[in-house]
Amino acid sequence: xxxxxxxxxxxxxxxxxLGQRQADVARAAGISASYLNLIEHNRRRISPxxxxxxxxxxxxxxxxxxxxxxxxxxxxxxxxxxxxxxxRPEVERIEDLIGRFPGWxxxxxxxxxxxxxxxxxxxALSDRMAHDPHxxxxxxxxxxxxxxxxxxxxxxxxxxxxxxxxxxxxHANLHADAERLATGAEALVAxxxxxxxxxxxxxxxxxxxxxxxxxxxxxxxxxLEPGAAPEARSALLAGSGGLAxxxxxxxxRDWLAQAASDAAAIPxxxxxxxVARTGLxxxxxxxxxxxxxxxxxxRLALMPGGTLGVVICDASGTMIFRKPLDGxxxxxxxxxxxxxxxxxxxxxxxxxxxxxxxMSGRTPRRFRTLAFCRPRLTGGFAxxxxxxxxxxxxPADGVPGETLAVGTSCRICPRPACAARREPSLLSESQTAx
Amino acid sequence: xxxxxxxxxxxxxxxxxxxxxxxxxxxxxxxxxxxxLAEDTIRARRPDVVILDVMLPGRSGFEILAxxxxxxxxxxxxxxxxxxxxxxRDRAEAERMxxxxxxxxxxxxxxxxxxxxxxxxx
Numbered sequence: 001x002x003x004x005x006x007x008x009x010x011x012x013x014x015x016x017x018l019g020q021r022q023a024d025v026a027r028a029a030g031i032s033a034s035y036l037n038l039i040e041h042n043r044r045r046i047s048p049x050x051x052x053x054x055x056x057x058x059x060x061x062x063x064x065x066x067x068x069x070x071x072x073x074x075x076x077x078x079x080x081x082x083x084x085x086x087x088r089p090e091v092e093r094i095e096d097l098i099g100r101f102p103g104w105x106x107x108x109x110x111x112x113x114x115x116x117x118x119x120x121x122x123x124a125l126s127d128r129m130a131h132d133p134h135x136x137x138x139x140x141x142x143x144x145x146x147x148x149x150x151x152x153x154x155x156x157x158x159x160x161x162x163x164x165x166x167x168x169x170x171h172a173n174l175h176a177d178a179e180r181l182a183t184g185a186e187a188l189v190a191x192x193x194x195x196x197x198x199x200x201x202x203x204x205x206x207x208x209x210x211x212x213x214x215x216x217x218x219x220x221x222x223x224l225e226p227g228a229a230p231e232a233r234s235a236l237l238a239g240s241g242g243l244a245x246x247x248x249x250x251x252x253r254d255w256l257a258q259a260a261s262d263a264a265a266i267p268x269x270x271x272x273x274x275v276a277r278t279g280l281x282x283x284x285x286x287x288x289x290x291x292x293x294x295x296x297x298x299r300l301a302l303m304p305g306g307t308l309g310v311v312i313c314d315a316s317g318t319m320i321f322r323k324p325l326d327g328x329x330x331x332x333x334x335x336x337x338x339x340x341x342x343x344x345x346x347x348x349x350x351x352x353x354x355x356x357x358x359m360s361g362r363t364p365r366r367f368r369t370l371a372f373c374r375p376r377l378t379g380g381f382a383x384x385x386x387x388x389x390x391x392x393x394x395p396a397d398g399v400p401g402e403t404l405a406v407g408t409s410c411r412i413c414p415r416p417a418c419a420a421r422r423e424p425s426l427l428s429e430s431q432t433a434x
Numbered sequence: 435x436x437x438x439x440x441x442x443x444x445x446x447x448x449x450x451x452x453x454x455x456x457x458x459x460x461x462x463x464x465x466x467x468x469x470x471l472a473e474d475t476i477r478a479r480r481p482d483v484v485i486l487d488v489m490l491p492g493r494s495g496f497e498i499l500a501x502x503x504x505x506x507x508x509x510x511x512x513x514x515x516x517x518x519x520x521x522x523r524d525r526a527e528a529e530r531m532x533x534x535x536x537x538x539x540x541x542x543x544x545x546x547x548x549x550x551x552x553x554x555x556x
Contacts, residue, residue, distance in 0.1 A: 139518070140489055140518045143518035143539045143540060144445045144448065144518050144539060145445070145447075146539070146540045147445070147448055147518070147539035147540035147541065148445055148447035148448045148450075148451060149447075149540075150540045150541075150542065151448060151451035151452065151455070151540075151541075151542075151543050151546075152447060152450075152451045154542065154543045155451055155454055155455065155543065158543075159458070166454065169450070170450075170451075170454075173447040173450060173451075176447070177447055
């Protein structure tokens with residue numbers, strides 16, 4: 001991460017752009033020049049008050065200066081700190097770490113992400129060992145034959161006078177068992193070899209693979225629009241076949257089929273002017289297109305150049321689709337903040353939920369959210385009744401009004417007293433702030 | 435105590451080996467490969483010791499053991515359980531269900547003989 005992505009670096013950049021001297025800016029902001037120097041070199045944390053004063057002096061707003069400090073790298077490092085166990089990393093100095101040792105910070109965050117993937121992989125593998133019926137049956141068979149061989153061979157070796165008829169029988173048994181052992185062992189090796197090649201259980205969660213692929217497509221799938229060249233469409237489908245795991249490929253296939261039918265119902269050429277006319281209201285847009293509200297949410301996520309985030313969850317609250325938005329970090333693993341309007345909507349199907357939220361962070365940022373839940377009745381009257389909720393996230397920096405204080409996920413949320421907290425935050429910030 | 439052992443196991447070469455060892459030691463051995471017939475056979479033949487495999491066609495060894503322990507007549511019948519699944523979960527399950535002894539494959543002939551003798555109180 002470049003130094004300028006950090007708050008201190010941005011302050012310095014802004015000051016130099018205005019051609020102001022450090023001492024003058026410091027005096028105007030009511031801090032010492034040496035303190036400002038430390039801040040500009042990312043050696044000191046900036047309190048929200050000081051940041052606001054500096055922003056004032058520099059003719060800009062705090063959010064613009066702080067942008068990026070709540071980025072993915074900082075979030076991953078905080079997440080790593082949360083799982084640190086006995087060690088007590090200096091969470092309050094994460095920015096300092098990123099600023100002074102960007103390479104080490106990147107390495108640490110990368111290792112933390114890799115550790116998460118490996119933990120899932122181990123869980124998937126042990127699950128497979130314990131529950132794979134083929135493996136269990138094959139091992140049982142092999143051990144049974146080994147047992148017969150051992151007993152028979154011992155009889156032949158240890159019995160001094162053995163009836164020739166019995167001896168001939170045992171020899172024949174040994175021969176047959178040896179053959180079975182050879183075939184069984186070969187089959188087992190082949191099975192293990194093959195499963196190692198074709199699946200990589202949990203190396204990355206399939207959902208994550210699909211998301212990374214969509215990021216690679218820049219969240220734009222022009223080839224699915226009506227009227228796009230059939231070759232472009234097949235190229236896109238072929239590209240999704242390059243995903244590592246079978247589960248992710250299946251997910252991508254289903255997702256693309258859905259995206260194609262969404263595109264047919266709500267073509268992008270019509271959606272963009274409609275948004276300009278009506279605004280970002282999924283319910284009104286759905287009415288205009290005679291389309292499903294959920295389809296509108298999915299289409300908005302793919303709007304070129306759209307600065308908006310979309311999350312979709314199923315009835316269990318598990319996120320099944322996530323398009324992140326800068327400043328509104330989505331949890332990488334596990335459950336999200338229960339206060340998200342997404343979950344309010346999940347509890348109130350068919351009622352639109354609109355809320356101004358403030359995402360926790362060193363410089364809290366505002367977002368406008370629109371959430372909606374719709375039952376899913378794929379099984380008809382026979383059931384089961386399922387639900388799907390979606391939430392649109394729009395930047396709302398500087399928008400006045402009362403906000404709902406939300407976070408990303410309890411573990412890495414610094415809000416000290418929160419009615420919805422389900423586990424203590426492991427951030428030392430929560431203690432110092434309290 | 436008599437000297438009748440019933441071996442319930444579906445692997446024919448194991449049955450053959452066990453039968454040979456026990457017969458040389460003076461036991462009267464009968465065998466059965468289908469778990470579904472185990473209970474009836476035990477009631478009819480009244481063996482002194484049962485060697486019971488866990489994985490059987492027809493009915494699992496654990497189910498058979500549970501049925502034997504639930505019946506007053508066979509509650510104390512000595513049962514030696516055989517399994518090919520190592521020591522862990524199956525051993526705990528066998529103990530919980532009231533197996534008299536437990537042995538993991540591949541066992542040695544001497545172990546089988548010693549177990550049967552011990553169970554029969556010889």
